[in-house]
Amino acid sequence: MGLTLGLIGFGEVGGILGRGLLGKPGIDRILAWDLRFADADNGAAARRAAEDTNGITATASMEALCAEAALLISAVTASQTFAVAKEAARHARRGTRFLDLNSASPGTKQRAAEALRAAGVEYVEAGVMTSVPPYGIRVPMLLGGAQAESLAATLNGWGMDATAVSETLGVASAVKMSRSIMIKGLEALVIESFTTARRYGVEAQMLATLKETFPQIDWPQQGAYFFSRVVQHGKRRAEEMREAAQTVREAGFEPLMTAAIAGRQDAVSQHARAGLFEGLDGKSAWEDYADRLIAQAQREA
Structure with missing residues (x-):
């Protein structure tokens, strides 16, 4: 007899996992809960969207x-990692396993584990090591905790790519968050550098020097x-970077760079929510995005 899988959060990652795990041996049912389901205006539509994936049931709470x-x-946003764990601890049955995919600091993961273990729930942290959409359920993830090894075997049996790295909680998250500082930092640097070069009209020369130094990268x-x-995804990335900054603090350092990365990610996401990039998508050139930022800066000057 298989198990019932419960997805907390049915956004991009939760949806990918839910659809990818449907019909896997050992899974009888997949349930989903998302705060959007309780929204007075849009909750019904959000539940229908989840259940459009035949085989997934949206729960009431x-x-x-x-x-x-x-x-x-x-699979929620970084800022909700501990709150979700605390709420799950109030309701989950003893012996339930809890896999935390969220991008949070080692300290946050350890506090989440304490809350759940006090309720008799087995907690396993995961560090998701790259963007989920290109990989689907095969996205590489590192697991940590006393049950990491056994849960990795279960997940891999479903076609996932999970590697147990430590029985000590926080190790997998430390790897993930250290990597995130670099990757999200590169995003923030590229946006600031490319937009500045575009504003001065020197982007061709600047890109040529980058190509000379890093010839393996197609910079445009x-x-x-x-x-x-x-x-x-800037809002979600900014939340992750605030958790990354906390990771740096927990290591005993001042997160000067990481805090700045969060600020740049957040600023772009605020423009996005205001509609500044309307009509642009993943096929648009970087210049199109930069031009919108330049025009906005000129309006605000």
Whole structure:
């Protein structure tokens, strides 16, 4: 007899996992809960969107989800990592396993684990090591915790790519967050550098020097990708960078660079929510994004 899988958060990552795990051996049912389901205006539409994936059932509450799920997978925004764990601890049955995919600091993951373990729930942290959409359920992830090894075997049996790295909680998250500082930092640097060069009309010369130094990188293509990802997911990335800054603090350092990365990601996401990049998408050139930022700066000057 298979288990009931409960997805907490049914955004991009939760949806990809849910659709990808449908019909896998050992999974009888997949349930989903998302705060959007409770929205007075749009909740019904959000539930229908989840259930359009035939085989996934949208539940009425976190309590309803936890009442039936033997494995809970948390895929929410970084700022909600601990809050979700605390709520799940109130409702989950003893012996339930909880896989935390969220981009949070080692300290945040350890506090989440404490709350769940006090309720008899087995907590496993995950560090998702790259963007999920290109990989689907095969996205590489590192697992940590006492149950990491056994849960990795279960996940890999479903076609996932999970590697247990430590029984000590925080190790997988430390790897993930250290990597995130670099990757999200590159995004922020490219946006600031490319837009500044465009404003001065020196982008061709600047890109030529980058090509000379890093010939293996297609900088215009990479720049377009970075701009589009930050425009689409900047709010989520900024939250992740605030958790990355906390990771740096927990290591005993001042997160001067990481805090600045969060600020740049957040600024672009605010422009995106205001409609500044309307009509642009993943196929747009980086210059199109930069021109919108330049025009906005000129209006604000």
